[in-house]
Amino acid sequence: MKPGNLTRIITILAILFFYLPIIVVIVFSFNSSKSPEWTGFSLRWYYQLFTSSGYIWRTFLNSIIVGVSSSIVSVVLGTLGAISVYLGSKKFRKVMWTTTYIPFTIPDIIIGVSLLIFFTTLNVRLSLFTIFIAHVTFSMPYTMMIVLTRLHDFDKSIIEAAYDLGATKSVALRKVIVPVAMPGIIAAFFMAFTLSIDDFVITFFVAGPSSTTLPLQIFSMVRFGISPVINAISTLLLLGTIFMSVALRRYVRYII
Amino acid sequence: MTLKRKRSEVLSSGSGYEKYGSTYLIWLVIFFVIPVLVILAYSFLTRDYQGGIILKFSIQGYKDIFNLNYLTVFIRTVIISFISAAICILIAVPVSYYIVYSKFKNFLLLLVIIPFWTNSLIRIYAWIFILGNNGLINQLLLNLGIVNSYVKFIYNNAAVLLILVYTYLPFAILPLFSSIERLEKQLFEAAMDLGCTKRQVFFRVLLPNIKQGIVSAFVFVFIPALGTYAVPELVGGKNSRLIGNEIARQLTIARNWPAAAAISSILLILTIIAVIVFIYGGEKRETR
Numbered sequence: 433m434k435p436g437n438l439t440r441i442i443t444i445l446a447i448l449f450f451y452l453p454i455i456v457v458i459v460f461s462f463n464s465s466k467s468p469e470w471t472g473f474s475l476r477w478y479y480q481l482f483t484s485s486g487y488i489w490r491t492f493l494n495s496i497i498v499g500v501s502s503s504i505v506s507v508v509l510g511t512l513g514a515i516s517v518y519l520g521s522k523k524f525r526k527v528m529w530t531t532t533y534i535p536f537t538i539p540d541i542i543i544g545v546s547l548l549i550f551f552t553t554l555n556v557r558l559s560l561f562t563i564f565i566a567h568v569t570f571s572m573p574y575t576m577m578i579v580l581t582r583l584h585d586f587d588k589s590i591i592e593a594a595y596d597l598g599a600t601k602s603v604a605l606r607k608v609i610v611p612v613a614m615p616g617i618i619a620a621f622f623m624a625f626t627l628s629i630d631d632f633v634i635t636f637f638v639a640g641p642s643s644t645t646l647p648l649q650i651f652s653m654v655r656f657g658i659s660p661v662i663n664a665i666s667t668l669l670l671l672g673t674i675f676m677s678v679a680l681r682r683y684v685r686y687i688i
Numbered sequence: 689m690t691l692k693r694k695r696s697e698v699l700s701s702g703s704g705y706e707k708y709g710s711t712y713l714i715w716l717v718i719f720f721v722i723p724v725l726v727i728l729a730y731s732f733l734t735r736d737y738q739g740g741i742i743l744k745f746s747i748q749g750y751k752d753i754f755n756l757n758y759l760t761v762f763i764r765t766v767i768i769s770f771i772s773a774a775i776c777i778l779i780a781v782p783v784s785y786y787i788v789y790s791k792f793k794n795f796l797l798l799l800v801i802i803p804f805w806t807n808s809l810i811r812i813y814a815w816i817f818i819l820g821n822n823g824l825i826n827q828l829l830l831n832l833g834i835v836n837s838y839v840k841f842i843y844n845n846a847a848v849l850l851i852l853v854y855t856y857l858p859f860a861i862l863p864l865f866s867s868i869e870r871l872e873k874q875l876f877e878a879a880m881d882l883g884c885t886k887r888q889v890f891f892r893v894l895l896p897n898i899k900q901g902i903v904s905a906f907v908f909v910f911i912p913a914l915g916t917y918a919v920p921e922l923v924g925g926k927n928s929r930l931i932g933n934e935i936a937r938q939l940t941i942a943r944n945w946p947a948a949a950a951i952s953s954i955l956l957i958l959t960i961i962a963v964i965v966f967i968y969g970g971e972k973r974e975t976r
Contacts, residue, residue: 435789436886439782443796446783449854450803453814456824460817468817468824469831509712516709524706531716537907537963538724538956539915541932545939545952546723549730569719572712601704630807633917633932637939650809654922658817666810677802681794 454670461663468658477660481668485661491649495629498560498645502567503575503624509568510575510624511617515609517576518583519591532573543570544637551638558640566638567628574627575620582616583609619683622676724956730949741945749946753954758934762954765930768845769913772852773860776909777902779853780860785894787861788868797865804858812922815851816842843925851919856912860905867901868894907966911959931955 464474481488517528535543547566548558556562590612594604610617632647639648653662734744787796803811818824819841826838841847871894879893895902917932924930931951938948 435782435786439786442779442782443786443790446779446857447796447799450799450857453811453818453854454803454806457810457814457817460824467822468827509715512708513712516705516707516712519705520709521706524709528709528713531713531721535716535720537911538959539911539932541915541917541935542724542727542952542956542959543720545935545948546727547719548939549945549949550719550723550726553726565719569715572715576712626805630805632809633915636917636936647807647809650807650813651918651922654809654813654816658813658820658822662813663817666807666813669807669810673806674802677798677805681798681801 454666457663458667458670461660461667463660463663466660477664481661481664488646488649488661488665491644491646494560494643495646498563498567499625499628502564502571502628503621505564506568506571506575506624507579507617507621510572510620511579511610511613513572513576514579514583514613514616515605517580519588528576532576535570535573540570540631540633541637544634547634548637558638558643560643562638562640563635563643563645566634567624567631570631570634571624571627575624578620578623579613579616582613582619586612615683619680622680622683626673626676727949727952727956731946731953733946733949735944735946737943746946749944749950752944752947753934753950758951761929761931761934762958764845764928765914765932766958768849768852768928768930769910769916772849772856772913773906773909775849775853776857776860777864777905779857780864780905781895781898781902784861784864784868787865789873800858800861800865804862808855809918811855812851812919815847815854816923819847842923843928845924845928847923847925848920848928848930851923852909852913852916855919856909859908859912863904863908864898864901867898867904871897903966907963910962910966914958914962915955 460468460470461477462473462475463470464476465471513528513532517525520528543566547562547569551558551562591604591608594608599607630647631645632651635645635648636651639645650662650665653659730741731749732745732747733749734742734746735748736742783800787793787800790796816823820826821838821840821842823841825841826835829835829839830837875893875897876889879889884893915932916930917936920928920930920933921936924933931954935948935951935955938944938951
């Protein structure tokens with residue numbers, strides 16, 4: 433059955449709904465005046481962002497540090513977890529499923545609050561390190577599921593064949609399982625990185641005064657009101673997102 | 689014979705692959721399971737006025753939030769989350785259906801995925817930029833002399849609802865897309881051949897077959913919406929505070945940690961109920 437006109441109209445409206453606000457923000461990042469009325473093209477807000485907004489770049493650097501480190505750890509542990517689910521015993525698989533599903537179904541704010549209370553109880557000072565721990569924790573179930581989806585696409589007999597041909601466990605892992613899982617591992621890494629770079633709520637609770645990340649910085653700026661500098665930041669972040677979505681589109685099916 | 693034994697040793701229980709997952713498990717137990725249990729415990733402790741707690745059993749945390757004010761916040765949160773999930777489903781079903789059968793399927797899917805990957809604060813900001821008191825539309829209205837002072841479009845429940853739908857719509861489209869994509873096209877053709885109208889195909893063939901997809905799409909919107917903090921904080925008004933705002937307020941301004949833990953525990957229980965009702969309820973209906 434071909435979709436009718438009504439579904440087409442709803443789809444077009446939904447796409448407009450997604451993009452009109454974003455396009456408006458991008459257009460006005462090139463506006464010469466501070467207020468949202470078009471007075472002419474200008475790059476002054478980008479100039480300001482690049483020359484006299486050091487504090488914003490420091491928060492960006494923090495986000496990158498946490499993003500890269502937490503995604504690496506999350507992908508390594510998630511991949512090993514996925515392999516153990518794929519090849520492990522039934523009983524073990526059940527335990528892994530339950531521990532993976534629960535974080536998925538719990539609102540982020542609970543993860544944030546529980547880690548804040550946990551760290552405070554143990555007298556751990558809030559810093560980039562606590563943010564790192566939190567990010568690994570909330571992204572690991574995603575990386576595990578993405579790699580597992582990829583592994584499930586594969587016939588286990590390939591691994592059996594490797595053993596039949598005399599491969600040891602570590603050889604099978606390095607030469608068969610990891611290469612087979614690679615597209616999933618790549619997708620998982622970028623998923624973890626995006627989750628980390630974008631996260632606001634959990635980071636909000638576990639960040640210390642000197643460990644502000646970019647989303648926390650944007651939040652405090654947005655709270656203060658509208659500013660063309662935020663439009664400029666948004667435009668740059670959107671460019672990054674679009675670039676990444678296009679580059680990764682062939683891995684997308686492991687994510688949804 | 690030896691080969692066979694080796695293979696079964698490797699791929700059956702006790703194969704030793706479990707240890708690969710042990711770090712993963714231990715990490716989640718330490719940094720997820722235990723902290724969540726600590727919240728539950730905290731909600732029954734005594735408040736320390738410096739912020740923090742005293743190790744003494746008390747139900748004061750629950751007493752502090754046992755009033756009409758908090759009841760309103762809880763009910764409001766559930767209602768707003770429910771409505772936004774319902775609106776998302778209403779939009780997402782036709783949209784994902786259209787995308788699955790479109791000539792430009794991959795491109796349209798990309799158009800849904802880009803907002804999915806986009807920072808949510810930026811997406812909230814876009815609306816503040818357009819509808820805010822000093823925003824684009826107000827500026828336009830003032831310049832045209834239509835109004836004398838700004839119109840308050842946001843800082844109310846409607847704005848919270850609008851932006852929740854805006855934020856979570858991709859979360860509803862993606863699972864529905866994959867569940868519609870899995871359906872056999874012939875299913876619809878057969879129904880049409882047997883004399884179904886388009887309407888009947890939609891309601892009697894499509895919808896029953898993607899029930900599981902609808903349930904997961906609903907849960908993917910409803911549960912994050914229950915715990916949302918940034919949206920009501922940035923575009924909500926006095927009467928649109930949600931559970932998330934109250935938790936943050938108890939932690940930071942009121943410094944009543946047992947109360948914050950008590951609200952979080954209730955949110956946790958609400959979530960568990962939602963998951964049981966929607967996921968298990970959905971499954972049961974399916975098997976019947």
